[in-house]
Amino acid sequence: MPSNFCRMPYEAVAVTSVGKISPCCAFDNSKANNLQTVSEYWKSDLKKEVIEHFDANKWHPGCRSCWEQENNGLRSKRQKYNSNNSTLPFKKDIAEPVFVEVALGNQCNVACVTCGSDFSTGWRQYDRNMPELFSDRLEYLKVNFKIDRAFIENLLESMKNNPQLKIELIGGEPFFNKEGLFLLNEMAKNKMPNEVALTSNCTLINDNTIDMIKNLNIHINPSIDAVGSMYEYIRNYDFNIIEQNVQRLIDANVHLILMPVFSVFNVWHIPELLRWMLKLDLKSRDKVKLNNFVHGPDYCAINNIPHELLKDTIQEIKELDTTSLVSAEEKESFLDHLINYKQVDKESTLKRTLEWINKCNEIRGTRIQSLDDDLDLYTEYLNHAI
Numbered sequence: 001m002p003s004n005f006c007r008m009p010y011e012a013v014a015v016t017s018v019g020k021i022s023p024c025c026a027f028d029n030s031k032a033n034n035l036q037t038v039s040e041y042w043k044s045d046l047k048k049e050v051i052e053h054f055d056a057n058k059w060h061p062g063c064r065s066c067w068e069q070e071n072n073g074l075r076s077k078r079q080k081y082n083s084n085n086s087t088l089p090f091k092k093d094i095a096e097p098v099f100v101e102v103a104l105g106n107q108c109n110v111a112c113v114t115c116g117s118d119f120s121t122g123w124r125q126y127d128r129n130m131p132e133l134f135s136d137r138l139e140y141l142k143v144n145f146k147i148d149r150a151f152i153e154n155l156l157e158s159m160k161n162n163p164q165l166k167i168e169l170i171g172g173e174p175f176f177n178k179e180g181l182f183l184l185n186e187m188a189k190n191k192m193p194n195e196v197a198l199t200s201n202c203t204l205i206n207d208n209t210i211d212m213i214k215n216l217n218i219h220i221n222p223s224i225d226a227v228g229s230m231y232e233y234i235r236n237y238d239f240n241i242i243e244q245n246v247q248r249l250i251d252a253n254v255h256l257i258l259m260p261v262f263s264v265f266n267v268w269h270i271p272e273l274l275r276w277m278l279k280l281d282l283k284s285r286d287k288v289k290l291n292n293f294v295h296g297p298d299y300c301a302i303n304n305i306p307h308e309l310l311k312d313t314i315q316e317i318k319e320l321d322t323t324s325l326v327s328a329e330e331k332e333s334f335l336d337h338l339i340n341y342k343q344v345d346k347e348s349t350l351k352r353t354l355e356w357i358n359k360c361n362e363i364r365g366t367r368i369q370s371l372d373d374d375l376d377l378y379t380e381y382l383n384h385a386i
Contacts (some may be wrong), residue, residue, distance in 0.1 A: 014101040019145040026077035031062035037154040073341040105146040168197040175204040188215035205245035219255035263294040268374035290334035299352035354382040
C-alpha cells in the first residue's frame, strides 16, 4: 500500500460532531455534505471523489487534519485506523460499510479543559463570555447537533442486515444522549451481535446502564486523563465517583479499553495515571491506549512544551513496568511521540496557551499550578517566552 493510504474511505462512514456525513470523524466538515443516512452516503459522489484521490495516491483536501498531525509528529486518525485493522483483509469495492462511527451530538454533562461547545454543551456558559483572545470559540456556540431517530433507525436496519457491521459511538457523552440510549436499548432488546465501541466519561454508569451493557457485544472506552484533584480540575467531576463507576464496569465483566487524552494539562501527570491503572483489577482482554494526543485546540497541545521540560517525566514512564497494560511496541511508540513531537515556538500560540491556563484557573476556581510543580515551571517558561 502507498505510505499515505487510508482504508477508511473504502470501508467506513462517520457522522461528525456537526452532523456532516463523511469518511471519518477527522474529515474537514467544510468538505463534507449533509446527507441524512449511512445508505445515502455509501452511494454518494463525495465517497466516490475521496476514493478516486486515494486510488491516485493523493490526499483529498478533506483529509487535511491527518497530514497536519503527521507533519507535527502526532499519530493521525488514518494511522490509528490502518494499524487497528491491519490484520483484516482489505477489499476495495464492497457493497456496504464495515464500520460506522457516530458522533451522537454535542450534548455532554461535563466541561473538560481541552474541549469546547462544539463537543460539549457543558461549555456553553463559559464560551459565551470568552475574552477577545478566544473569540473564535464563539463559533462553537453555533453547533447544536443531535442525531435524529431516522438516522438511528436506518443504522439499526443496516446492522440487522449485516451482523458484522461494527459501530463506534462518541459524543458529547453517549450515555447523556437519548438517541444513543435508544440505539443501545434496541440492540440489547433484539440481542443484536454487532460489535460496539463506546467512548464515555463514565460519569453516568448506573444499574440500568450495566444491565443494558451486559446484553451487548460492546467495549467501553473510559476517557480518564488523570487521577484525584488533577482529574477533577481537567474534567470538573468527582474522581471518587469515576473510580467507583470504573470498578462497577470491571465487576460486571465489561470489556474496557482505557483511553486517556494527553495535553499540556496532564502530560506531567502520566506516571501517576499509569500507576493508578496498574492497580485496577483489569481483565486480560482489557487494554490501555496511549495514542491520543490533543491537537485542537492547538493551545492545549503538548507541542507547546519545550522538550527539556518533559525529560524527567519520560524517564519515569520508561522505568514503570507497564507490560500488563500495553505491549512493549505500544509503549515505545508512545514514548516516541513524547520525545519527538514538533515543538511550537510561535509566540501567539504560546500566549494563548498561557492565557487558556489562566482562564481555566478562573473557571475552576483553582490554580492548577498548585496541583503540579511541573506545570508551575511550565507557566514560568510561558511567561518568559512571550
